[in-house]
Amino acid sequence: MPDSEYRDVRSLDLFAPLAEETFTSLMRGAYVQNFPAQIELIHEGDPSDFLHIVISGSVDLFSSWNGRDTSLSTVRPNSTFILAATIKDAPYLMSARTLEKSRIALIPSRDVRATFDVDGGFARAIVTELAQSYRSVVKAQKDLKLRTSLERLANYLLGQQRHAGGGAVFELEFEKRRLASVLGMTPENLSRAFRGLQPYGVIVTGTRVTIDSQPDLERFAAPDPLIDDPST
Amino acid sequence: MPDSEYRDVRSLDLFAPLAEETFTSLMRGAYVQNFPAQIELIHEGDPSDFLHIVISGSVDLFSSWNGRDTSLSTVRPNSTFILAATIKDAPYLMSARTLEKSRIALIPSRDVRATFDVDGGFARAIVTELAQSYRSVVKAQKDLKLRTSLERLANYLLGQQRHAGGGAVFELEFEKRRLASVLGMTPENLSRAFRGLQPYGVIVTGTRVTIDSQPDLERFAAPDPLIDDPST
């Protein structure tokens, strides 16, 4: 693993508490691999052999049932995924595929569990990470159960806007068909939802979004920190 | 705290790894309280001052937004709730109310965090608990995004049946209006969903459910361990 990537991984909150020696030994069994876009890295139901870390690119976590499928979340650089499965030594609940060319580090789950068993600091770091993940999913659950698709889209746009710096104009970060799936609707419905937000000053052309009337949109969206604020 | 309850709490997986002394000291700041039915124990957004443990009775975790509300889960005896908020020292994401007369133990969050910081075994137990919770919510999310309400109900009934011992006849464990909310639908819709399952051999009278044709229902429900199996 190149030195710069080693440092990237080392700098993750998850590994911060590890002694240099412990970290090095954990990394000994690890390897890094490049994947092209649209490669299925893991398939739900498979045993969780590796903890994955996205070094560059991005990964889609999704799930299928009975011919349908849905995107559950996106993993971006310098985050891990499927930590819970690794810890519990249980099968993956979600599949993962690269959205673009990506570089992924793989650490044998066995090693992660072994380190976790002996290193209290590591265990505490994992707790923090898991608590964060748990709260994210709970928020997604609330979003889905308490809001219509139009409301979800409105709040998503506000979140994206903030993420992009708060200006009136910003870009959608991914394909609309995937955005639709993330928001729990069909692509057709998303198209109509964008039109449905026009009365609140939302203009979409291609991947570019303009929010003409911030107050109108916010009044309609009624964002709630306990659903929409990623940090709390 | 009466001795039998002390032992109940002591026997939780979460506290198993604690040395007797550590556990006792953690319990020193704790207290136990009886609540009547329908009391709101915590309100979403409040700071998480206590880790709660249900000793007897049951507790509904729910959430509200913009005049709507939804039940997210039920906590039964000898489980904790809002562990993630306690650990992160973040506001509750869900409100909690007693469903019936209940006995609840409260441990100051500060003490939990302090113990967690110094006791690696406790940290590991918390990880296991959180990983479990995380996976439960992910399953709920998949259930919600991949299935229609009729399919959710069918799978819920199969789960209840198994939970009740697997016989063809069993009882619903809670009010239909609440079941509707848990399943993400209105009470009216649930009524119709029950009728909608009649063709698959489901008969409901009051709170009693009879599954006449197990194979038909299972074929329709298409249960999936990665969504419906609480243990994986």
Add this chain to the structure above:
DNA sequence: CGCAGCCTTGACAAATGTCAACAAACGTGG
């Protein structure tokens, strides 16, 4: 240029929610 994939639109169907009425079940106080 031409193909393939994504996005949009329209027409329609299915699923779900709302409102209103009523029936059934439940709990309380007499």
Add this chain to the structure above:
DNA sequence: CCACGTTTGTTGACATTTGTCAAGGCTGCG
């Protein structure tokens, strides 16, 4: 133990939301 009132559950009629199918436009790339 009964009567009463409140809550819960059911049903019908209807509105809204969401999904499905089919067609066509746009875009990017070989």
